[in-house]
Amino acid sequence: xxxxxxxxxxxxxxxxxxxxxxxxxxxAVSRRPADGLPAGVVxxxxxxxxxxxxxxxxxxxxxxxxxxxxxxxxxxxREIVAAALAGGVRRLVLQSSQLVGxxxxxxxxxxxRDFEAAVRESGLEWTVLRPGGFASNAYLWAEQVRTARTVxxxxxxxxxxxxxxxxxxxxxxxxxxxxxHSGRTYVLTGPVGVSPREQARDxxxxxxxxxxxxxxxxxxxxxxxxxxxPEDAVDGMLSVLGEPSAEExxxxxxxxxxLGRAPRPFSAWxxxxxxxxx
Numbered sequence: 001x002x003x004x005x006x007x008x009x010x011x012x013x014x015x016x017x018x019x020x021x022x023x024x025x026x027x028a029v030s031r032r033p034a035d036g037l038p039a040g041v042v043x044x045x046x047x048x049x050x051x052x053x054x055x056x057x058x059x060x061x062x063x064x065x066x067x068x069x070x071x072x073x074x075x076x077x078r079e080i081v082a083a084a085l086a087g088g089v090r091r092l093v094l095q096s097s098q099l100v101g102x103x104x105x106x107x108x109x110x111x112x113r114d115f116e117a118a119v120r121e122s123g124l125e126w127t128v129l130r131p132g133g134f135a136s137n138a139y140l141w142a143e144q145v146r147t148a149r150t151v152x153x154x155x156x157x158x159x160x161x162x163x164x165x166x167x168x169x170x171x172x173x174x175x176x177x178x179x180x181h182s183g184r185t186y187v188l189t190g191p192v193g194v195s196p197r198e199q200a201r202d203x204x205x206x207x208x209x210x211x212x213x214x215x216x217x218x219x220x221x222x223x224x225x226x227x228x229x230p231e232d233a234v235d236g237m238l239s240v241l242g243e244p245s246a247e248e249x250x251x252x253x254x255x256x257x258x259l260g261r262a263p264r265p266f267s268a269w270x271x272x273x274x275x276x277x278x
Contacts, residue, residue: 001025001060002176003089005048006067008034010136011095014169015065016041022173029057049074051083058087063176066094068115075111077118084124091125091182093175095168098132098187099240102247107232125182127175132189132248133162133240135269138199140225145211145277151200152214154221155242159193161251164264171258186254193249194266202267206274218242 002019006012007028019026020038028037029046037043046057048068058064064084068075084092096112103109119126141151168188175181194202197213204211218238225234240248255263270277 001027001062003027003029003058003061003064004067005029005046005065006069006095007037007043008032009067010134010165011168011172012065012067014166015172018169018173019176022177024177027057027061048080051076051079054080054083055086058084058089061087061089063091063093064089065172065176066092066115066119068112069095069097075115077111077115081118081122081124085122089124091127091176091179092119092122093127093129093172094119095172096128096130098130098189098248099236101130101185101187102245103236103240106236109236125179127181127183128185129168129172129175130185130187131163131168132187132252133160135162135164135190135266136273137162138203138266138270139273139276141200141203142276145203145207149209150212150214151196151203152216152220153196153200154216154218154238155195156197156213156215157195158241158244159195159198160241160244160249161189161191161193162199162266163188163190163255164266164269166269167255167259167263171255174258181258186258187252188255189250189252189263191251191263191265193251199266199270202270203274203277205267206270207278 002024004016007016008030016028020041026041028041028043031047034043096116099106099109100112116128144150200211200213
C-alpha cells in the first residue's frame, strides 16, 4: 500500500491517479474532503502537523509520499519520519524544492532542508524530488486572464524552465514503486526556459483569444503577492524570478532519465488547463 499526503493538490491528485492506474493500493491523505478520486482509492483525513495521528495513517504502508510545501514551521520532520518507521514504512519520497540546492541561505526553505536531512538519515529507502518553478503558478494569473484578458508580471523576459506538476507526479510514482530510485535526488524542470511574456502568449493560444502582457514592477508584484503569501516566501520567489542563478535556468535531464521521455512544455500545461483561464 502507498500513502500519498497532500493528495488533492497539483501534484498529489495526478500522483494518486497514476498509482491507481498502475494497479497500486493507494491511500490518499488530505486535510479536506476529496472528491473525484479513482475507484478503489481510500481517502483519509489527516494532517502531517498532527504527529500523534500519523502512525495510524502510515500503518501497513510500504511507501509514503511526503508533500510538505506550505506547511513549514508547523511540522516536526524527525517525528514524522519516526511515525513512518513505527508504521512499518520501507520507502519515503519527499517533495522538496530546487531552491534547497541553489539557495542555501533561503529562510523560506529552511524547513525543507531539515526535512531532507531527516529523510536521508532515517535508515529507510528514500528519494528526494527537487522541482523548480511550477507551471501551475500561472494560476495566479487566472482571474485577470478571465476578466480582462491580461497578464501582469515583473521580469517579463527572464526565462525559467518551469515544470508541469503532472511530470512531478509521474516521477514520484516511479520512485514510490521502484527501489532503483532509492538514495537519489532528482531536480525536476521543464524542457526549455519560458519567460512570463512567453507564458502569456501560450495562454492566449490556449484560450483562443488575445491576452495582453502588462509589465509590472517588482514592488507592484510584491504588494500583490504578500496579500496571500508569507513575505519571506514572496521575497524568495521574486529573487529567483528576477535574478535566477545559472543552475536555476538550467534544464535538468532528470525527468527524461526517469520517465524515458522529454518533460512537457508550458504550452502543453496551458492547453490542458485552458478551462481555468477561459
